[in-house]
Each structure stands twice: as structure tokens, then as C-alpha cells.
Amino acid sequence: AAGVIQSPRHxxxxxxxxxxxxxxxxxxxxxxxxxxxxxxxxxxxLISFYEKMQSDKGSIxxxxxxxxxxxxxxxxxxxxxxxxxxxxxxxxxxxxxxxxFFGEGSRLTVL
Amino acid sequence: xxxxxxxxxxxxxxxxxxSIINCAYENTAFDYFPWYQQFPGKGPALLIAIRPDVSEKKxxxxxxxxxxxxxxxxxxxxxxQPGDSAxxxxxxxIGDFNKFYFGSGTKLNVKx
Numbered sequence: 001a002a003g004v005i006q007s008p009r010h011x012x013x014x015x016x017x018x019x020x021x022x023x024x025x026x027x028x029x030x031x032x033x034x035x036x037x038x039x040x041x042x043x044x045x046l047i048s049f050y051e052k053m054q055s056d057k058g059s060i061x062x063x064x065x066x067x068x069x070x071x072x073x074x075x076x077x078x079x080x081x082x083x084x085x086x087x088x089x090x091x092x093x094x095x096x097x098x099x100x101f102f103g104e105g106s107r108l109t110v111l
Numbered sequence: 112x113x114x115x116x117x118x119x120x121x122x123x124x125x126x127x128x129x130s131i132i133n134c135a136y137e138n139t140a141f142d143y144f145p146w147y148q149q150f151p152g153k154g155p156a157l158l159i160a161i162r163p164d165v166s167e168k169k170x171x172x173x174x175x176x177x178x179x180x181x182x183x184x185x186x187x188x189x190x191x192q193p194g195d196s197a198x199x200x201x202x203x204x205i206g207d208f209n210k211f212y213f214g215s216g217t218k219l220n221v222k223x
Contacts, residue, residue: 004154033209042200042213043155056210090154092209100209102154 002026004103006091012109013081021076021106025093031055032074033100034066035090043090049074050096081110114138115203117214124221130188132217134201137182141203145211146175146186149198158199159186191221 005024013019025032031050035043036059045058049068060066063081068074078085088105116135124130134144145160161168161175161184168175174187188195198218202211 031209040216042215043211044213045210048210058210092154094209097209099157100211102156104152104154 004091004093004101006089006103006106008106009104010107010109012111014111015081015083017081017110018077018079019081019108020078021089021091021108023074023076023091023093023103025072025074025091026101029093029095029101030072031094031096032068032072033092033094034060034074034076035092035102037088037090037105039087041087046076078108081108083110086110113215114212115201115214117201117217119217120215121218122220124191124219126191126193126221126223128191128221130191130195130219130221131185132199132201132219133183133185134214135181135183136203136212138203138205139182140205141212142206143204144175144177144184145202145204146173147200147202147213149200149216155200188219191219193221193223195219196221 007022033048034046037043046060048056052068066076090105092100092102094100146158147155148158149155159170159173172189177184198216200216201214
């Protein structure tokens with residue numbers, strides 16, 4: 001069965017650089033979520049989209065932005081990267097409020 | 112502040128034993144309580160979930176016990192197996208939304 005696809009899986013950036021993470025939800029899923037998981041931490045909700053509109057917002061820094069495109073894939077853009085942004089970024093998708101399926105994550109390392 | 116408090120942080124259990132992980136919450140508006148299992152390098156995967164209108168839910172070797180008055184819920188893994196070794200997160204959400212507040216996680220190690 002198709003799962004949530006995230007790219008890239010690993011990304012290394014310098015401080016103050018910009019990074020873009022991509023997420024391709026499970027086919028026919030209309031809702032996408034982004035979570036950030038720091039080393040040894042629990043996942044923290046960042047933002048979600050339903051039918052290409054932002055549906056909820058969590059602890060997402062102003063330096064980050066995200067959107068969901070017409071094909072339902074989503075991109076998380078992170079600018080002015082800081083050391084503390086180093087984390088695993090998970091995308092998850094669902095059909096409406098149904099079961100949430102997580103991708104395998106994108107590991108961002110900021111040097 | 113952590114909306115959902117989870118304990119213990121780590122747990123070692125012998126094969127065949129019972130693993131018990133506990134979570135507590137304060138926000139009485141929470142009405143959906145899932146447990147997620149995460150293996151290293153993988154995303155969390157839904158294990159089992161419960162709503163506050165029932166006190167217990169069992170799926171195979173996994174059972175959630177829910178105590179609404181105490182605002183606590185726990186995961187019991189019966190006949191624990193080495194393949195169960197993973198990090199377990201409890202979570203809570205409000206309404207029909209997947210905006211979860213996760214617990215801090217429990218790293219379970221089942222010894223052969």
C-alpha cells in the first residue's frame with residue numbers, strides 16, 4: 001500500500017540558510033500535517049492543511065511557512081535556519097479526520 | 112508545558128512479561144487518546160486508540176485502560192516480545208482533529 005512520501009530524507013544546511021521539505025500524502029488523503037521531533041523529544045504539531053487551506057497552526061516559528069498544492073502535496077519552507085531547528089520533520093496525512101499516517105521523516109541538521 | 116505527561120521514560124521487560132506505560136492529562140476537553148509506536152528511523156504508527164466513553168479497549172496483546180475521573184490512561188502490552196521494543200507515545204486531541212499533544216515517550220526494551 002502507498003505510504004506518505006517525504007523528501008529529502010536527510011538534509012544538511014548551514015545557519016541562516018533556507019531549507020524546503022516536501023511531502024506527498026497517501027493518494028486520496030485530503031489533509032496533511034507537519035510535526036517536528038527534536039532529539040529524544042516527542043513530536044510537536046506545527047501546521048495542518050485541509051483541501052489546500054490551512055486548517056490549524058501549532059508551534060510553528062514565523063521563519064517557517066508551508067502550503068498544500070493542488071495535487072495535495074505539501075511543502076515546508078524554513079528560512080534563517082538556526083541550530084535549534086535540527087530535528088526530524090514528519091509529515092502525516094489523513095482522509096478528513098480519519099486515522100493519521102506518518103511518513104518516515106526528513107532529518108534536518110543545521111551546522 | 113507538557114499537556115500529556117507520560118511515564119516511565121524507559122522500561123525493560125523480560126520476554127513474556129507485561130509492559131505498562133502510563134499517561135495523565137489535565138485538559139478535560141480531550142476526547143481522543145491514541146497510542147503510537149515508533150521504531151528508530153521510522154515515523155510513529157497508530158497502535159490503538161480510545162475515546163472517553165469506554166474504560167477499556169483491547170486489540171490482541173495491546174490494551175488501553177482509561178480512567179476518566181483520574182484523567183489517566185495506560186497501555187498494557189501482554190506477553191511482551193522482543194519485536195515490541197520501540198518507543199511508545201501516548202497522545203490526546205480534541206474533537207475530530209489530528210492535532211495531537213504527545214507524551215514525552217517511553218523507550219521499551221524487551222529482553223529475550
